[in-house]
Amino acid sequence: MKATAAIDLVEWTPIHIAWRPEGAQVNWCRLGDTRFTEPFFEQTIATALRHPARLLFRRQTPAAVLEALESDSSSLPPRGFIFHLSRCGSTLAAQMLAALPQNLVISEAPPIDQLLHAQRLDPGLTRERRLAQFRGLIRALGRPRCRDERHLFIKFDSWHVLELPLILEAFPDVPWVFLYRDPVEIMVSQQRLRGTQMIPGIIDPRLFDLEPAAAIHMSLDEYCAQVLARISVAAAMQARLSHGRLVNFTELPAVMGKSLGGFFGVEWTPDDLARMQRAALADAKNPSLPHADDCAAKQHEAGAEIRRLADALLREPYARLESIRLAQAEESEPASAFAASASSSSRSQSFTTQSITR
C-alpha cells in the first residue's frame, strides 16, 4: 500500500487536512508548475483553486498515506526552517527567499498546522507514526514544481516553536532561525489585528500552558502577552539545546544576505542578492505596496497597558533571546558582531559585507 500511495501522489500537493473521527483526512490538489510566490501558502492555493479543474478534481486520502512518503526521493530536502514570534519580519524573510526561482518557500501552510493539531487529538498515534506523517507531509509539500527549484524553505506558524522537539526530531540536521522583535511593537500590531493564536479558543490555550477557564478571564492584550512569553521562552530554550539561530527584526533585511545564506549553506550570487533586496522594498504582506518602517509609529501607539504587560511578562524572555543572539553573533561572526546589535532601519541598504557589519 505504501508504494502505491507514493506513486499515485507524485503530482499531488496536500492543501488541507481535516480531523475526522475515523482519522485525519488529507485533501490533495494537482498544482502543476505553480510556484509559491505569494506571502502565504493559502493565498497561492486560493489562486490555484480559481480554475474549476483544480477545484473539482481533488482527491482525499487518510493521513496514514503520508507515512509512505517520508523517504520520497523526488522531494527537496529542507534547506532551512523559519520560526517566529509573529509580526516580526518572518513574511519579509519568506518573500525575500521566494524572490529567487531556485527557492521553494512554503509559508505557514495550513496542512502543517492541521496535521500537528490532528495528531494532538489522536492519543493513540505513536511518536514514530507522528514523525513519519510529519516527514511525509514536508516531503509532499517539498516536491519541486518548477525546473529551477532546488532549495526548500519552510516558514512555520508562530506557535509551532512549541512543536520544535518533534520537528527537530523529524529533521535533526535542518538549520532553523527564530525571528523576534521588540514585544511592544508586536503587541501593538496584534492589537490592531489579532492573529488566530491570540484569540482564546481558536487555538487551544492549553497549547500555551494556559487553562481555558483562566484564559477567558484575561484581556486580549494579556492573553497576547502570555502567548508571546510562552513562544519566546520555548525559542530561547531550543536555541540553546539545538543549533537554532536567533534573529532580531532590526537585523532585517541585511541579515538575509550572506549571513543567513551561509547559515543555510547557500551561496547567493550578486544577482540573487539584488533580487532579494528588491523584494525587501515591498510591503511583505501586500507586495503591491512599498515597505514603510513602522517601528516609531508602533512605539508611539503603545498604551500604558501594553507597556505594563510587556514589562511584566515579556521583558525577561526578550532579554534572554537578545543575550543568546548576541552570544551567537560573537561565536559565529566575530568580525561582524556589531551587526547583531545594529539597527537596520532602512530596507534600501545594500547587502554588501560593509552594510551588514555596520
Added chain:
Amino acid sequence: MPLPPAPPAPESSGPVDDFVSFQQLVIDDAGLFAQLQSTASTEAFIALAVELGASHGLTFDADHVHASLQAARRAWIERNLA
C-alpha cells in the same frame, strides 16, 4: 482533435453518479486533467467536461457540472467549519 473511442459505459444510477464517476476518472488520469485544465473559461471547462464524460459513457449535463462547482466552492470556503 478527435476524442478517443468511448470505453464501455459503466453501470450507473443517474447523472449525479455519472459525474462522481467522471471525477474519479479525471483524478486518476493526468491526461484528462490536463485537457480540462487547459480550458480558458468556466463555460469552456463545463462544455469539455460534458463532452469528455459522454466520450467515456458517462451522462451528465452542464447544470450538473455547474452545481458541482458551486458545491465544491462552498465546501472549500467552509472547510474549517466542519
